[in-house]
Amino acid sequence: MISLLLLALVFAECSLLAIGGVASTLPEMAHLVVDVHHWATAPQFAALFGLGQAAPGPNMLISTLIGERVAGLPGALVGTAAMITPSGMLALTVSRIWDRFEAAPWRRIVQAAITPISSGLILAGAAYLIRAADHDPFAYAISFGAAFINLRSKLHPLWLLAGGVGLGLVGLA
Amino acid sequence: MTVQHGHPSLSYRELFIGFFAAGVSGFGGVLPFARRLIVERRGWLSAAEFTDLLALCQFLPGPNIVNFAFVFGARHHGLRGSLVAVVGLLAAPFVIVLLLGGFYTRYGQIPIVHHGFIGLAAAASGLMLGTGVKIALPLFRRLGASIIVAAAFLLVGILQFGIPLTILLTLPFSLFIAWRWRR
Numbered sequence: 001m002i003s004l005l006l007l008a009l010v011f012a013e014c015s016l017l018a019i020g021g022v023a024s025t026l027p028e029m030a031h032l033v034v035d036v037h038h039w040a041t042a043p044q045f046a047a048l049f050g051l052g053q054a055a056p057g058p059n060m061l062i063s064t065l066i067g068e069r070v071a072g073l074p075g076a077l078v079g080t081a082a083m084i085t086p087s088g089m090l091a092l093t094v095s096r097i098w099d100r101f102e103a104a105p106w107r108r109i110v111q112a113a114i115t116p117i118s119s120g121l122i123l124a125g126a127a128y129l130i131r132a133a134d135h136d137p138f139a140y141a142i143s144f145g146a147a148f149i150n151l152r153s154k155l156h157p158l159w160l161l162a163g164g165v166g167l168g169l170v171g172l173a
Numbered sequence: 174m175t176v177q178h179g180h181p182s183l184s185y186r187e188l189f190i191g192f193f194a195a196g197v198s199g200f201g202g203v204l205p206f207a208r209r210l211i212v213e214r215r216g217w218l219s220a221a222e223f224t225d226l227l228a229l230c231q232f233l234p235g236p237n238i239v240n241f242a243f244v245f246g247a248r249h250h251g252l253r254g255s256l257v258a259v260v261g262l263l264a265a266p267f268v269i270v271l272l273l274g275g276f277y278t279r280y281g282q283i284p285i286v287h288h289g290f291i292g293l294a295a296a297a298s299g300l301m302l303g304t305g306v307k308i309a310l311p312l313f314r315r316l317g318a319s320i321i322v323a324a325a326f327l328l329v330g331i332l333q334f335g336i337p338l339t340i341l342l343t344l345p346f347s348l349f350i351a352w353r354w355r356r
Contacts, residue, residue, distance in 0.1 A: 015234065015235050017234060018235050019232070019233070019234045021231060021236065021336070022236050025234075050294075051274055051277055053297070054200070054273060054277075054290055054294065055200075055266055055269050055273050056196065056197055056199045056203075056265065056269060057197075057203060057262070057265070057267070057270065058196075058199070058202075058203050058238050058262070058266070059202060060239065061266060061267075061270045064267055064270055065270060065274055076271060083235075083236070084235065084236060084239045084243075084259065084263075087233065087234045087236070087240060088235060088239060088243035088255065089243075090234065090235070091229075091233045091235060091240035091243050091244055092243055092244060092247055092252075092255065094229070094233055095226075095244040095247075098229060099248075105355070108355060109348065109351045109352050110351075111225055111228070111229075112318075112351035112354065112355060113321075113344065113347040113348040113352075114228045114229070114231075114232050115224055115225060115228045115312065116318040116319075116321035116325070116347060117228075117232075117321055117322075117325045117339075117340060117343050117344065118224075118228035118231040118232065118325075119224075119228075119305070119308050119309045119312055119325070120309075120322040120324065120325025120326040120329070120330075121231060121325055121329060121336060121339070122204070122231075122304070123305040123306070123309060123326045124326050124328075124330030125305070125329075125330075126298065126302040127326070127330040127331075128329075128330065129202075129294075129297070129301055130295075130298040130302065132294075132298070133294035133295050133297070134294075134298070135291075139291060139295040140295075142292060142295035142296055143298050143302065145299065146295070146299030146300050146303065147299040147300065147302040147303040147306070148303070149303075150299070150300050150303030150304065151306055151307060154213065157205050157206060157209065157300050158198050158200075160296050160299070160300055161200050161293055161297060163296060164292040164293050164294075164295050164296025164297070164299075165289045165293045166292065167292050167296075168288045168289050168290070168291045168293065168295070169285060169292065172288040172291060172292070
């Protein structure tokens with residue numbers, strides 16, 4: 001019971017700190033999980049994050065995995081819910097206000113100002129992922145090939161992922 | 174429920190299935206799949222509406238695509254719509270990541286499994302790059318916006334600044350450029 005409460009508190013804090021996405025909260029999350037509560041060692045934390053990336057879904061799934069380590073299935077549920085609920089409620093509140101001022105000049109200016117920043121952050125996130133995932137020229141070729149095909153065709157992305165797995169099995173063997 | 178921009182209100186079923194499909198296929202990040210589904214396939218939002226809503230969700234704390242599901246769901250069916258969209262988005266990934274955790278603990282050291290994971294991660298990161306470029310392309314028509322895109326990318330992607338600090342540094346310039354451009 002105590003461990004579930006602690007999980008809820010830790011991930012609720014990370015939820016509200018994750019400005020711009022989960023990546024920005026990782027240092028704080030690692031500090032709380034590794035140093036403060038000793039739920040995992042640093043290498044275990046990195047491995048769990050990698051697993052969360054390998055699974056489909058948002059990259060907040062590390063909270064699911066840490067929750068499971070600490071308290072089994074209930075822990076996984078609490079870790080997941082705590083990671084998304086505080087920030088989700090805040091997003092709902094802000095978007096209501098945002099929608100109300102749809103025609104207001106200041107809103108149009110703010111929207112025009114935040115969209116390019118958001119776009120740069122997405123590209124930076126992609127660069128971070130590419131650096132984390134690729135450790136040789138072959139892997140870089142897979143990444144840039146997938147990016148190019150994704151830009152130029154309407155091929156379903158799952159085909160590109162399957163192609164990546166296939167190339168990994170053949171090319172790295 | 175109020176639905177914006179004249180798009181018809183979606184049923185609970187459509188919301189759930191749409192976000193479930195995006196979640197279950199979203200290897201390496203849901204964004205490419207969510208954008209393809211919402212903009213390119215179903216036409217639930219225009220490309221510009223998608224980018225604007227995503228930008229708002231990205232400026233607020235929390236996992237961006239989950240915030241997106243909260244807000245998009247609520248636009249159609251209030252809090253219940255949020256719940257349906259978010260549960261749809263996370264149901265499959267939740268189960269899969271737990272199974273994968275067990276699988277990886279047991280078989281992750283076998284080389285062939287390891288190589289498959291490397292190829293998957295490489296393709297997934299490339300997919301994220303392709304989607305990022307798609308979202309940035311319309312902005313490159315304006316010089317001011319292009320500079321801000323490049324600055325945000327440089328600060329976080331190359332100089333490894335934190336995201337809150339990057340927002341703090343770029344936002345005043347971006348606001349000024351947007352204000353000049355809109356006048």
